[in-house]
Amino acid sequence: QKEVEQDPGPLSVPEGAIVSLNCTYSNSAFQYFMWYRQYSRKGPELLMYTYSSGNKEDGRFTAQVDKSSKYISLFIRDSQPSDSATYLCAMREDFGNEKLTFGTGTRLTIIP
Amino acid sequence: IAGITQAPTSQILAAGRRMTLRCTQDMRHNAMYWYRQDLGLGLRLIHYSNTAGTTGKGEVPDGYSVSRANTDDFPLTLASAVPSQTSVYFCASSDSRRGSQGRGYTFGSGTRLTVV
Numbered sequence: 001q002k003e004v005e006q007d008p009g010p011l012s013v014p015e016g017a018i019v020s021l022n023c024t025y026s027n028s029a030f031q032y033f034m035w036y037r038q039y040s041r042k043g044p045e046l047l048m049y050t051y052s053s054g055n056k057e058d059g060r061f062t063a064q065v066d067k068s069s070k071y072i073s074l075f076i077r078d079s080q081p082s083d084s085a086t087y088l089c090a091m092r093e094d095f096g097n098e099k100l101t102f103g104t105g106t107r108l109t110i111i112p
Numbered sequence: 113i114a115g116i117t118q119a120p121t122s123q124i125l126a127a128g129r130r131m132t133l134r135c136t137q138d139m140r141h142n143a144m145y146w147y148r149q150d151l152g153l154g155l156r157l158i159h160y161s162n163t164a165g166t167t168g169k170g171e172v173p174d175g176y177s178v179s180r181a182n183t184d185d186f187p188l189t190l191a192s193a194v195p196s197q198t199s200v201y202f203c204a205s206s207d208s209r210r211g212s213q214g215r216g217y218t219f220g221s222g223t224r225l226t227v228v
Contacts, residue, residue, distance in 0.1 A: 008152065034216050043116075043202050043219030044155075088154070090216070098143050098162065098208045100217060104154035 003027055006089055006103030014111050019076040023089035023103045026070065030091040030101075033065050035074045038086045038105065047087075048074060079110045114139050116220035118203050124226045125193050133188040133223050135203030143206045144186040145170075145217065146178060148199040155202070161186055162208065193227045200224050 006023045013019055021035075032051055036044035048063040050056045050072075056063045062075040072091075076083055089103040119134045137144065146158040147170075157170030161180040175197060177189045186205075190197055204217040 006154075036216075041222075043204075043221050044217075045219065046216040049216055098206055099157070099160070102155040104152065 001026065002104075004089065004091065004101050004103045007106055008104055010107040010109060012109045012111055013079060015079060015081060017079050017110075019074075019079050019083070019108060019110075021074040021076075021087050021089075021106050021108070023072050023091075024070055025072075025091060025101075027091075027093075027101070028067075028070070029093045031094050032092045033063070033072050034090045034100070035061075035063055036088040036090060036102075038088060040085075044088055081110045081112050084109045116203055116205060116218055118201075118220035118223050120223060121221070122224040122226075124228060125190075127194055127227055128192050131190045131193060131225075133190075133201055133203075133225070135186045135188070135220060136184050137186075137203075137205045137218070138184065139205060139207070139218065140183060141205035141207045141218070142183070143208045144180065145204045145206075146176070146186070146188045147202045147204065148172065148197075149202060149222075150199050158188065158201075193225075195227045198225060198227045 004025045035048040037047045038044040050063045053065050053067045060077045064073045086105040086107045088105040090100045092100050116137045142163050145160045147155045156172045159178040161167045164183045201223045203220045206217045
């Protein structure tokens with residue numbers, strides 16, 4: 001079993017829909033949780049970052065972490081065609097251990 | 113523009129040849145990483161360096177070597193390329209000083225390598 005599991009998709013939704021992307025993990029030591037967005041033929045870029053459990057909102061994006069269930073989510077409201085990309089979850093342990101463990105990524109397409 | 117520069121952008125390489133992928137950052141980040149990205153397998157860590165002068169092995173280090181002579185440069189060398197090393201290679205960096213944890217990694221644009 002992988003340390004981080006992520007549904008690879010592909011996921012296609014109509015423009016304006018709410019998108020839900022999810023990851024599960026097995027390592028209870030993970031404390032920092034991130035979402036990266038990767039456009040085709042580009043490097044991943046940091047989209048959202050959350051420490052420990054809770055929610056964080058940034059514009060149309062909301063990141064949720066439920067450490068009791070070892071489950072994290074990224075919600076995209078009012079999805080736009082420009083949101084079409086691969087989304088990777090990533091997580092790491094506490095300060096001093098910089099190593100990130102990535103999910104395999106979910107490929108998302110927003111249909112105009 | 114601050115960030116990471118990778119070179120070359122793409123390369124076709126004959127099996128058995130030696131190749132070095134270049135990575136330079138201008139953010140003065142202490143930590144640097146090399147990943148390969150393959151369909152269905154995601155990003156896999158090859159080697160990393162927490163600070164200049166030190167390196168460590170990641171998940172898939174065999175067939176690759178790195179060096180970190182200074183803060184800015186972190187080249188990845190394939191001593192004798194094999195077809196299974198066909199992949200997209202990403203260099204990344206991070207600032208691991210206390211208070212910087214939320215900034216995550218900064219990635220380069222990648223090198224597409226095909227070994228034939």
